[in-house]
Amino acid sequence: MKPKYRRLVIITLIITILGIATQLILMALKDNIIYFYSPNDLKLKYGETKNIKNKIRIGGLVLEDSVIIENNKTTFIITDRIHQIKVYFDGSLPDLFREGQGIIAEGTFIKNNLIASQVLAKHDENYMPPEVAEALKKNGVWQGDIKQ
Amino acid sequence: MIPEIGHILLIITFVSSFIQAIFWIITLGSKNTVNLIILQKFAVTNFILISSSFSILLYSFIISDFSLLIVTNNSHSLKPLIYKISGLWGNHEGSLMLWALILSFFTYLISRNKSQISFKLLSSILGVQTLILFSFLAFILFTSNPFERLEIPPLDGKGLNPLLQDPGLAFHPPILYLGYVGLSVSFSFAVAALITGEINQIWARQIRPWITIAWSALTLGIALGSWWAYYELGWGGWWFWDPVENASFMPWLIATALLHSVRLLETRLILVSWTVLLAILGFSFSLLGTFIVRSGLLTSVHAFATDPSRGIFILIILTIATGVPLILYAIRSSDLYTEKKIEFNVFSKETALLINNLFLSTATLTILIGTLYPLFLDAFNGEKISIGPAYYNATFAPIMAPVILIMAIAPFLNWGTKISNNLSKKILFIIFITLLGALLLSMIKGATLFSIICGSLSIWLFSGVLINFISQTKLNNLKKGKFRSWLKQLINNNLGMHIAHLGVAVFLAGVTGEQFFKTEINGRKNIGDIIKIGDRSLKFDDVKFEDGPNYKSEMAIFTLSKNNNLIDTLKPEKRFYPVQQNQTTEAAILSEFFGDTYLVLGDGNKEIGWSVRLYYNPLVSWIWGGACLMALGGITSIFRNRKTKSNIIIRNTV
Numbered sequence: 175m176k177p178k179y180r181r182l183v184i185i186t187l188i189i190t191i192l193g194i195a196t197q198l199i200l201m202a203l204k205d206n207i208i209y210f211y212s213p214n215d216l217k218l219k220y221g222e223t224k225n226i227k228n229k230i231r232i233g234g235l236v237l238e239d240s241v242i243i244e245n246n247k248t249t250f251i252i253t254d255r256i257h258q259i260k261v262y263f264d265g266s267l268p269d270l271f272r273e274g275q276g277i278i279a280e281g282t283f284i285k286n287n288l289i290a291s292q293v294l295a296k297h298d299e300n301y302m303p304p305e306v307a308e309a310l311k312k313n314g315v316w317q318g319d320i321k322q
Numbered sequence: 323m324i325p326e327i328g329h330i331l332l333i334i335t336f337v338s339s340f341i342q343a344i345f346w347i348i349t350l351g352s353k354n355t356v357n358l359i360i361l362q363k364f365a366v367t368n369f370i371l372i373s374s375s376f377s378i379l380l381y382s383f384i385i386s387d388f389s390l391l392i393v394t395n396n397s398h399s400l401k402p403l404i405y406k407i408s409g410l411w412g413n414h415e416g417s418l419m420l421w422a423l424i425l426s427f428f429t430y431l432i433s434r435n436k437s438q439i440s441f442k443l444l445s446s447i448l449g450v451q452t453l454i455l456f457s458f459l460a461f462i463l464f465t466s467n468p469f470e471r472l473e474i475p476p477l478d479g480k481g482l483n484p485l486l487q488d489p490g491l492a493f494h495p496p497i498l499y500l501g502y503v504g505l506s507v508s509f510s511f512a513v514a515a516l517i518t519g520e521i522n523q524i525w526a527r528q529i530r531p532w533i534t535i536a537w538s539a540l541t542l543g544i545a546l547g548s549w550w551a552y553y554e555l556g557w558g559g560w561w562f563w564d565p566v567e568n569a570s571f572m573p574w575l576i577a578t579a580l581l582h583s584v585r586l587l588e589t590r591l592i593l594v595s596w597t598v599l600l601a602i603l604g605f606s607f608s609l610l611g612t613f614i615v616r617s618g619l620l621t622s623v624h625a626f627a628t629d630p631s632r633g634i635f636i637l638i639i640l641t642i643a644t645g646v647p648l649i650l651y652a653i654r655s656s657d658l659y660t661e662k663k664i665e666f667n668v669f670s671k672e673t674a675l676l677i678n679n680l681f682l683s684t685a686t687l688t689i690l691i692g693t694l695y696p697l698f699l700d701a702f703n704g705e706k707i708s709i710g711p712a713y714y715n716a717t718f719a720p721i722m723a724p725v726i727l728i729m730a731i732a733p734f735l736n737w738g739t740k741i742s743n744n745l746s747k748k749i750l751f752i753i754f755i756t757l758l759g760a761l762l763l764s765m766i767k768g769a770t771l772f773s774i775i776c777g778s779l780s781i782w783l784f785s786g787v788l789i790n791f792i793s794q795t796k797l798n799n800l801k802k803g804k805f806r807s808w809l810k811q812l813i814n815n816n817l818g819m820h821i822a823h824l825g826v827a828v829f830l831a832g833v834t835g836e837q838f839f840k841t842e843i844n845g846r847k848n849i850g851d852i853i854k855i856g857d858r859s860l861k862f863d864d865v866k867f868e869d870g871p872n873y874k875s876e877m878a879i880f881t882l883s884k885n886n887n888l889i890d891t892l893k894p895e896k897r898f899y900p901v902q903q904n905q906t907t908e909a910a911i912l913s914e915f916f917g918d919t920y921l922v923l924g925d926g927n928k929e930i931g932w933s934v935r936l937y938y939n940p941l942v943s944w945i946w947g948g949a950c951l952m953a954l955g956g957i958t959s960i961f962r963n964r965k966t967k968s969n970i971i972i973r974n975t976v
Contacts, residue, residue, distance in 0.1 A: 180666075188680060195684045195721060199691055202716035203709075210706035231708060243925050245846045246933040264844075266555045266922055266935060269485060269906045280710075292558075 208280060212309030213257040226283050229291075232259055233278045233309060241273055252279060252288075254309055263290040270295040276307070325390055328378030329469035335371040335426075336459040338364065339452050346449030350517070358441045361448045365433035368455065369426040376423045379468055383410050389475035392416060392468050398481035398901055400872040408492040412483075414616065414632070415468035417495055422458050424496075424503040428532075429455065432507065438524050446514035447507075454506050457639045465632050481901040484873070490550030498543030498570060502608040504536025505573060508580065509605035509647075512598045516650045521598070521658050526588035529601070531960050533584060536604075537577040538956030544570050545949030552942070555907050555922065560836065560945055563714045565620040568693045569611030572686050576604040579682040581956075586675050589737060590664055595655040596679070602651065606644040607686075613640055620697065667739045674732035681725045688717040726779045726830070729823055730786025733816065734793065748789055755785040766839070773838035780830035787827060791820045818959025822952045829948025835917065835941025842938075848931030855919070855938055858884045860892070865932070873897040878923045878932060882912065894923035894934075918942045 210231040211219065220226060232252050240251035248263040261279045271277060271293060281290035342364040349357040379392075383406050388394045396409040396416070410416040429451040435444060462468070511529040515521040547570070551557040558564060580600040586593045614620055617633025666672040692709045699705050730752060736742045759781035763774045794815050843853060853860040863879045880892040894910040912919040917940040926932030 183668075184676065187677070191680055191684055191721075195688060195717070198717045198720060199688055202692075202713045203695065206709065206712035206716065207707045208710055210708060243933070246844050246924055246935055266907075268555060268557070269904070294558075 210278075212254040212312075213252055213259045214254050215309065216259070217257050222286070229280060229282055231278050231280045232261070232288055234258075234276070235310075236271065236273050236275055236277055238273045248293075252277070259288055260286075261288045261290050261293075263293050265290075265292070267293055268295040276310075324378055325382055325387065325469045325471065328375045328382075329467070331371050331375040331378070332459065332463065332469070335368055335375065336456070336463055338371065339368055339456040339459060342368070342452045343449065343456050346445065346452065349445070350449075355441050358445045358448075361445055361452075362433040364452070365426075365429045365448055368452075369430040372423050372426045376419055379416065379419060380407065380410055383407060386479065387475075388477070388479055389472055390468075391470040391472050394472060394476055394479045396479070396481075398479040398872065400478075400901075401481065401487065402871060404489075404492055405487045411495050411499075412486050412491050415462070415466040417499070418458065418462050418466055419468055420496060421499055421503060422455065422462065424499055425451070425455050425458065425506060428503055428507050432510075435528070437528065439528050440518075440520060442518045443514050443520050443525070446517045447510045450510035450513045451506070454510070454643070457643075461632075461635050461639065465635050478901075481872070481899070484897065484899040484902060484904045484906050485554065488550065488554070490546065490554070494543060494546040494550055497539050497546060501536050501538075501540030501543050501577075502573065502611070504532055504539055505577060505604040505608050507532040508536065508601040509643075512601035513647050513650065515598060515658065516647065516654045519654065519658060521594055523588055523591065526584050526597075530581075530584050530588065533577060533581050533601075534956045534960050537574070537581050538953040540570065540574045540577060541949055541953040541956065544574060545946045545953070548949075549946050553909055553911055555909060560942070563692070563709075563711045565693050566615050568689050569614045572689055572693075573604055573607040573611060575682050575686040575689070576600055576607055579679045579686075580604055582675050582678050582682075586672065590666075590672060592664060592672070593676075593679070594658055595651070598655060598658065599651060600679075600683075602644070602647045606640065609636065609640040609643060612636055614693070620693070665739050666737070667741060669735055669741050669745065670739070671732060671735045671737045674728050674735055677728055678725060678732070681721055685718055685721045685725075688721060689714070692717070723775075723779060726783055726826070729826065730783045730790075733786075733790045733819065733823070748793070751789060752782060752785045756782045768839060770838060773834060776830065776838070777834040780827050780834060783823065783827035783830065787820055787823045813958060813961050816959075818955045818957075818962065820955070821958055822955025825948045825951030825953075825955055827948070828944050828951055832941045832944030832946075832948055836939050836945060840937060840939045840942075843936040845934065846926065846931045847934045849928070851931070853934075853936060855936070858882060858889065860919075860921075860936070862934070865928075870897065872901065873899045876923070878934075880910070880921060882919060892919065892921045894921045896923055913943050915943075916940065 208229050208231050210233060212234055213232060216230075216232065234252040234254040237251040237253045237258060240249075242249045246264065248267060249260065250263075251258045251260055253259075261281075263279065263281075268277075275295060278294045279288055279290040280292040280294070281288050283289070342361065345357075345364075346361060381387075382390050382393055383397055384403070386393060386397055386399045386406065388397075392413060392415050393409075396413045397406055401409070411420045429448065432444070432451065433448055508529055511525065511532070515525060544567075547567070548560045551562070552560040561567060580597065583593050583597045583600055587597045613633060613636040616636060664672075692713050696707050696709060699707055731749060734742055734745070734748060756778050760774055760778040763769055763777045763781075795812060841855075843855070847853065847862050849862050849864060851862045853862075859882075861881050861883070863881055866875075866877045866879065868875045868877065875895055875897050877893050877895040880894070882889045882892060890912050892910040892912055895908040897906045897908060898904070899906070907922060910921045910923075912921075917938055920937040920939060922935040924933030924935060
């Protein structure tokens with residue numbers, strides 16, 4: 175191939191691939207974003223009906239004395255100390271999942287309850303997910319810095 | 323007293339690296355070779371100083387000196403020795419010390435370089451390395467001093483987080499750091515080339531082993547992390563597209579692109595400025611990764627307690643380390659080297675390597691956007707979002723598929739204009755094997771379109787690598803010659819590349835098995851119960867309560883058998899760590915060639931039984947096996963004889 179044509183071919187190729195990539199990224203961003211809410215934010219945005227089709231993430235603290243584990247199926251309540259949401263989860267809980275701990279549950283809403291496909295806690299017991307910390311601060315129930 | 327010595331040594335290194343950097347800048351235009359010798363002496367001194375300081379910190383961890391804050395927070399007198407040692411880098415301050423140690427070690431190795439590399443270039447490489455070392459030492463001393471003392475030392479430490487008391491922690495961070503710091507070397511090579519304006523085939527030959535080391539270490543480090551996340555529960559499995567995972571994956575992709583582009587530079591002297599740009603970006607992405615992990619700006623499953631002030635410091639280093647070289651690049655890159663107008667065919671190695679680079683950098687871009695987009699959205703309208711695996715499956719996977727397609731064919735293309743012999747025959751053969759494989763795949767129960775595509779790509783690459791290996795290797799030489807000379811010949815014949823590409827194929831096979839064919843059984847079982855998995859049966863034998871070195875254990879004992887023949891005993895366990903008031907769940911995993919049996923013990927007691935979760939993950943260990951092959955391929959290619967390569971250049975350019 176002559177260098178002159180080669181440059182043309184290469185530039186066309188680059189533009190095509192970047193174009194396709196942009197298209198893929200835009201499509202994927204439209205469909206696959208998961209929004210994060212605290213229980214109270216969710217109430218403010220959607221009211222009591224919680225008519226949400228997409229997957230979402232709810233972050234907050236696990237309410238004390240709310241965890242029931244039966245046959246590997248877990249039920250618990252996420253709270254930001256203002257509002258609360260009941261969560262059903264059928265999977266392995268992370269080791270740092272416990273009452274009073276900040277966690278994030280990801281899933282879809284069915285009849286006002288979150289059917290979680292994933293429950294996330296962190297590697298470090300001193301750690302609070304930033305969204306959860308911010309949500310708690312916003313609602314005025316932040317218990318001070320957890321980090322020593 | 324001893325920790326103070328460590329602290330003072332660190333301060334001395336900081337001052338010495340500062341003086342060295344100033345010295346380098348002052349003597350930049352000088353033609354006196356004595357300056358290089360002085361820079362080399364500095365490099366040795368810095369390395370000795372930092373390793374002494376590091377050893378002192380290590381010593382404090384080993385003897386459990388709880389007067390040091392870092393030891394109190396991350397160690398405990400009852401911990402096994404290996405976790406006392408790995409506790410050093412299991413935290414922010416210590417991990418930076420490790421970073422600085424590796425950096426100064428690499429700088430020392432470069433300073434010993436006795437090859438054809440010019441003294442001007444070598445001085446500048448050492449100079450840039452020193453600047454990096456200086457910034458990291460400043461970071462350590464001003465924001466994260468590992469030698470901070472407690473006024474009243476506690477009787478015992480808080481202990482390392484039980485989840486981190488794992489062989490994973492002992493090896494995953496150091497090897498990953500080896501990769502990150504290795505990329506700093508190629509960064510220094512690139513910046514030095516921009517400063518001196520000196521870039522040629524010798525430069526490419528000198529930088530290549532460093533890229534290869536960095537790339538192999540990154541591969542191994544990421545694989546170890548992935549394996550750790552796989553057996554630890556609640557970390558999202560072997561790969562989760564979590565920001566912290568992406569942070570290590572982006573430098574890997576850039577390093578992969580760099581590894582291939584430097585090959586083009588070395589043999590054909592094209593893509594000169596692009597290679598320099600990649601070398602700069604590789605290190606920028608490493609810093610960006612550190613920033614993402616340490617700043618806590620992004621939510622991650624793998625996040626640890628973070629400190630925003632440190633994040634800002636890394637951001638400053640990142641801005642300078644990327645900004646200055648990029649400005650330099652904008653000014654200097656055009657007069658770096660006038661590229662020869664070489665001719666090459668569409669079906670040539672050049673085209674294949676160009677496409678490789680184009681796709682790999684586009685793939686990096688999609689990951690970068692996916693990782694940072696939540697930050698932008700948060701900054702713009704305060705909406706909190708996360709981007710999960712679905713996004714990457716829709717963007718990264720389709721962009722990488724063509725790379726795999728070309729990877730199988732590219733190695734048997736020729737350089738330049740001559741189309742290689744039997745090309746169409748070979749391709750037809752690969753297509754035939756792949757179609758056959760796809761047909762077989764589609765007959766497996768539960769096969770979907772995507773599983774067939776993914777599996778076929780693996781078969782495609784397998785057959786490509788195999789044909790290529792056979793056609794390039796003269797197996798009959800083994801009978802005539804000695805094994806060693808035969809091996810040497812193999813290595814010079816791209817054995818490393820064959821192994822690495824084979825690793826990708828093995829990896830893809832593992833991904834296909836794990837993603838599309840895994841099964842899960844789940845329920846409450848009591849002692850005596852039997853669970854059927856295919857033609858095997860798993861019997862619940864007993865539950866034992868025992869004391870470990872620093873935990874209490876509740877361990878179930880299961881026996882896996884086939885036709886009454888015992889295969890193995892599985893012991894899933896729950897551990898309670900009294901020091902931290904923490905409980906961890908240890909899955910029992912039986913790893914076999916064709917798949918893993920993964921057993922998790924849940925809550926329960928003798929009256930109601932225990933809840934049990936059982937997974938069968940076909941081919942999952944191939945994922946890490948493949949990654950290990952890639953790293954092995956990288957290491958093998960370092961041993962290539964460089965003289966043979968220059969012969970190739972002459973042959974091709976004539």
